[in-house]
Amino acid sequence: MTVTADTFVQDWEDWYAKHQRVLGDPHGxxxxxxxxxxxxxxxxxxxxxxxxxxxxxxxxxxxxxxxxxxxxxxxxxxxxxxxxxxxxxxxxxxxxxxxxxxxxxxxxxxxxxxxxxxxxxxNFDGTPAYAPDPRWVATGVYVPFDEPRPTTVGAAVEGLQHVYDAPGELRFTLEDREFTLTAFNGHQPGTLSVLFTDATSGVTTYAANRSLSVDAPAEDGSVTVDFNRAANLPCAYTDLATCPLPPAENRLPIAIEAGEKIPTERL
Known part of the structure; x- marks a missing residue:
């Protein structure tokens, strides 16, 4: 394994460990x-x-x-x-x-x-996840909309809806196919957040949704889309969450065998 690959795995392990600590927070x-x-x-x-x-x-x-x-x-x-x-x-x-x-x-x-x-x-002792694999990392481009688009999505709670302003979309190639995903604003200024499902949803990954954080685009609009960091939302663990569902256009037809799997608590 090259040094680059070692760094890739270590960076993922650091991300995963931090994410599990947040999930296990006493007031999480x-x-x-x-x-x-x-x-x-x-x-x-x-x-x-x-x-x-x-x-x-x-x-x-x-x-x-x-x-x-x-x-x-x-x-x-x-x-x-x-x-x-x-x-x-x-x-x-x-x-x-x-x-x-x-x-x-x-x-x-x-x-x-x-x-x-x-x-x-x-009793929480961590979430099952796929081993990190560079094949699920894509370099794409962020294309901002002329104006943020109000986007209504469903929720994990029946009858509830969320409305988010979508600032733009991500375009990238994965598995020799081109994809476009609607992006929402992330938690940190300039960052982006994507809600999606794929062909693993309901099989090895949580059926309703997963989320992916994307760092702020570079000056030329380029972004890194790393599905190894696809994370469960709270509704994957508890029915007491009101998580949003992905917009229809973010339902990918391929199996993204990366990121977090169905929590043990739901098996």
């Missing part, structure tokens, strides 16, 4: 114990303090005597308003060793308590 998605949809009627849930509701002024919690949340480092009691939460935003007030995620998804306000002792998280 595997720690979620319930998904609760809020309305104007105050509701109590067994895994979170307080009675929760929402309305035109945003999410409100009413804490009984003896109940407490820590918001931005400050303890709060009684009635507390979180205000109007932006779409896809989340707040994380603390309750003992747990956090109570307060969020908006698909236009709906929700809370998702996250407890480190949740068995899904406590």
């Amino acid at each position: 998605f595997l720690a979620i114990t319930s998904l609760n949809w809020l309305d104007e009627n105050p509701q109590r849930f067994p895994d979170a303090p307080g009675a929760w509701s929402t309305g035109p002024n945003g999410v409100v919690v009413e804490l009984d005597p003896g109940e407490e949340l820590v918001v931005d480092g400050e303890p709060v009691t009684g009635r507390h308003s979180f205000g109007v939460i932006a779409e896809r935003a989340s707040l994380y007030p603390k309750s003992g060793d747990a956090v109570i995620e307060v969020a908006k998804r698909g236009g709906n306000d929700i809370i998702r308590p996250r407890h480190p002792e949740n068995p899904l998280r406590a």
Whole structure:
């Protein structure tokens, strides 16, 4: 194996190890114990303090005597308003060793308590994955749209939809075939994110979706599309996630035998 190949494998192993650490975080998605949809009627849930509701002024919690949340480092009691939460935003007030995620998804306000002792998280020992293989790395080009295109996609939760602004598309050749994928904005400025399925979906990889992060394009628009880093979204592990599904054009007809496989928890 050449030094270049050694570096390729080591870089992938570093990426994989970091990704598994994030999944196993004490307050990560595997720690979620319930998904609760809020309305104007105050509701109590067994895994979170307080009675929760929402309305035109945003999410409100009413804490009984003896109940407490820590918001931005400050303890709060009684009635507390979180205000109007932006779409896809989340707040994380603390309750003992747990956090109570307060969020908006698909236009709906929700809370998702996250407890480190949740068995899904406590028993997590990593995700099966294909061995890294350079054949699944393509050099492509990013083609921006004249204006971002609002793109509506389905969700892991039935009846829910997400709308993302797609800034452009990725064009590349893989297995001697040309492909185009709609790209969304990534977590870091300038980076891109792709949701896709392929012929392995539902066979060796999670059926609904996988995601791929792509570094910011070079000045000439060139990008590296490395399917070895195709990762599961939270819905691959838990039914308490609201993950988006890929747009129709991102359903690849070939078998991408790279990246993360179906989690052990779903086998």
